[in-house]
Amino acid sequence: MDRREFLRLGAVGGGAVFISGLYGPALAAAGGEDFYFVQLSDSHWGYKGPANPDAQNTLKQAVERVNALPAPPEFIVFTGDLTHTTDDPAERRRRMAEFKEIVAGLKVKEIHFLPGEHDASLDKGAAYQEFFGPTHYSFDHKGVHFIAIDNVSDPGARIGEAQLAWLKADLATQAQDARIVVITHRPLFDLAPQWDWATRDGAQAIALLMPYANVTVFYGHIHQENHHMSGHIAHHAAKSLIFPLPAPASQEKRTPLPWDDAAPARGLGFREVEAQARTGFQITELPVVKG
Template sequence: MDGKQDDKDGYRDARPAGARREFLKCMAWAGAGTLWFMQGGVLQARALGDSAQGEAKSAAFSFVQVSDSHIGFNKAPNEDVAGTFKRALDHIDALPVQPDFVMHTGDLTHLSKPDEFDTVTELMRQMRTKQRFFVPGEHDVIGDNGAEFFRRFGSEATKGGWYSFDHRGVHFVALINVLNLKAGGLGSLGTDQLAWLRSDLASRTSETPIVVFAHMPLWSLYPSWGWGTDDAGEALALLRRFGSVTVLNGHIHQIQQKVEGNVTFFTARSTAYPQPAPGVGPGPGPLKEIPAGKLADYIGVRVVRHVETARTLALTEETLS
């Protein structure tokens, strides 16, 4: 699991690795980031600038993804994760057009302690954007199988914790894949959730844009580190009939993307600390050796804008630097 090795000694190089598996593309973002337009499962990138911002303003609505705030973590490279989480929320508040809602894709806390959940609640209560959605990370379900998380943040959920909602023609699905982890820490959806997903999608037309969010990746990003979901293939089979599917997750604390047919997968930065690129170093965990003053280059938030007339999702990666 991604945050369990932070006491491990040794240097982990924060630089991007030169070698990657062919199906992975590691994004080395700089400055404010890059704007992605998703159209028919094909991504087109542009540097943020006047023309890109102009197209973004045509969005029918927008939302922001935050992830892996790890409130309670207090070691290298970030001894003030509450401070960087607040900076991320302030960044959202400062957007010229406020998002319709904020989505947190898990690991709100580091150890599932009540005071850690209290801190998350208080910081998010101060935001201008009041509509918020959550899924748990594996750090949010320690010790009680998520009871405290669901008590505080599960008002939208079914009995199992998963849920869906519709917003301006887009169908959003929140999946839980951090309970009953498999060997090596792989996520799992389970038969009950998959049956619910089949029923939830049954009444949707294939033209309905679908956005799925979960904590762990729904593709086999790097299974030996637990970066994947063992039964995700069954969920993806249910999603393949839709013309536009976007999957957003956290867990790995960095941006990776993959396009598979009509499904586009994006992982997200953490607001707390980065992790190594897949397969670089002995395993997952906080990158402890980051150049002085450069932490903000590695953490941030994602702004997603739905451009209704073009049937696209435009994704903007915003660092805290």
């Protein structure tokens, strides 16, 4: 069974497969190759509470699930909230060390990490950087330019002038038809600002990205699948690995959805993203527990 057939069958089984804003002809013209990666998000390692009584096992189940995929991804992106927030700096580092030890079991050559506000907002990313390196960076993979944006280390939910200047300079190295993927934690657009589901200067980042024809954004934070367009820029939110949250602004508070003993993994999951040289991005949503 080849990759495309596997993805098609995965969609029949309940995942969503569709084409994103990365246009295949441009990728093919640049000599790009097919590849696929996995997005994981919001494991909140260290969480204890009724929203997930099995919190000690969910991340480990996700690792097992990814390792059991028919073909290993070329890399994994983890879009923030690796650990659950704590006021104790020593406990924060202990959780990060435990998280890093668990995900070291992933059978993949590369993992690209991003902080979430639970990891970074209380110390401006100091502990995160000790364990995982820079909070923003870029890299290239088979004709696609990936940009990691940090919109969480600033406790005011801003990217900040310095990082926006860095983003502008990084984009200046790319052609107008470059294939660009942005990975970040919070949404760059105003999804539900009253729930902290926004980035205060996200519009400035989108404005910098707008001149580029082929941009796709993958983010976390909202603990559910969500799809949004800013002009031609596609934004895709990932499910969580700890507990789902309600639909944007559907109630007064963003309290986690109740735990269901009959379906403990309901609303939890991760995604595969295949960059295809001829057709663009295919996205497949997968549950944490196969079944």
